[in-house]
Amino acid sequence: MSTRTNTAFMTCIWILACAATPAMAEHKPAASIPAADLIQPADFAAALKQSNTLKPLILQVGFRNAYAQAHIPDAEYVGAAGDENGLKTLQKRVAKLPTDSAIVIYCGCCPWSRCPNIAAAYDALHDLGFNNVKVLEFADDFGTNWVDKGYPTTNGT
Amino acid sequence: MLRSLVVTGALGLLLAGGLWAKSLGDTAPDFTRTDFTGKPVHLAGYRGKLVLLNFWASWCGPCLEEMPLLSAWQRTYGAAGLQVIGVSMDDAAAAAKRLLARQPVDYPVVLGDAKLGETYGGVLGLPLTFLIDRRGHIVARYRGEADLAQIEAQIRSLLAESR
Numbered sequence: 001m002s003t004r005t006n007t008a009f010m011t012c013i014w015i016l017a018c019a020a021t022p023a024m025a026e027h028k029p030a031a032s033i034p035a036a037d038l039i040q041p042a043d044f045a046a047a048l049k050q051s052n053t054l055k056p057l058i059l060q061v062g063f064r065n066a067y068a069q070a071h072i073p074d075a076e077y078v079g080a081a082g083d084e085n086g087l088k089t090l091q092k093r094v095a096k097l098p099t100d101s102a103i104v105i106y107c108g109c110c111p112w113s114r115c116p117n118i119a120a121a122y123d124a125l126h127d128l129g130f131n132n133v134k135v136l137e138f139a140d141d142f143g144t145n146w147v148d149k150g151y152p153t154t155n156g157t
Numbered sequence: 158m159l160r161s162l163v164v165t166g167a168l169g170l171l172l173a174g175g176l177w178a179k180s181l182g183d184t185a186p187d188f189t190r191t192d193f194t195g196k197p198v199h200l201a202g203y204r205g206k207l208v209l210l211n212f213w214a215s216w217c218g219p220c221l222e223e224m225p226l227l228s229a230w231q232r233t234y235g236a237a238g239l240q241v242i243g244v245s246m247d248d249a250a251a252a253a254k255r256l257l258a259r260q261p262v263d264y265p266v267v268l269g270d271a272k273l274g275e276t277y278g279g280v281l282g283l284p285l286t287f288l289i290d291r292r293g294h295i296v297a298r299y300r301g302e303a304d305l306a307q308i309e310a311q312i313r314s315l316l317a318e319s320r
Contacts, residue, residue, distance in 0.1 A: 063216070082216065142282060155275075
């Protein structure tokens, strides 16, 4: 079998394998979050500039390596909500807050439709009775839809 | 002449595809890490080879989907000079090791961190893949769910022009 034929064959196998791998989507999809509770990066960046508005609690519900490289100023790291430990940390962080607290959550680890964390975090807050939760929608990822746009960031753990 | 046409054409293809090209042409930041089998991986030690540097994580669905193909490319093009290197951006090695036990790959994988990510301009979304030519220069960067057929075409082109 020639190299080209061999790799074309492997590509076909890969495509078939992907089509037959629903297990990758074990997490609840981000699409389950109501559109009314989504906020676009440009709108949130503009809101952050307004000094006369009360800032919401901003929680990063993704991964520490990403948070350490760059995150929204004043955002707190609570851990990957797709993971049991991260979910517990999130629940603990908001346990003493009034349920009408303004909270913005974001992840941006990977493409929106593949994020394992954001819907889990939204559901957890919703289940706890929080009714003023907004979700930052990063179509591609945090780097593409926030950092590359020049919106404010800071780094460190 | 032919070589420069091939490279220019390939870069043009990448840019036309909307790929982020901030670091194209830069020397790939060097690093030395121990892979999950205990062997040292020194990026600069692969000069003379075309390196595909793939940042991934065990929680990243698109990453896991493309890894079998990266393994196939290592097997197919390894003799021609391709070296795939995986960098897990998991927060802890255990998760990556568990994943690799279930889904082994045919190339070295090291554990990355924020510091390494920052040297590559920030790994702020996965998957993220760089192609590094035989002289150690970054010639392509693919972020997100990339067109793998396009990456393979680029690999073939770079392996052919730099023989």
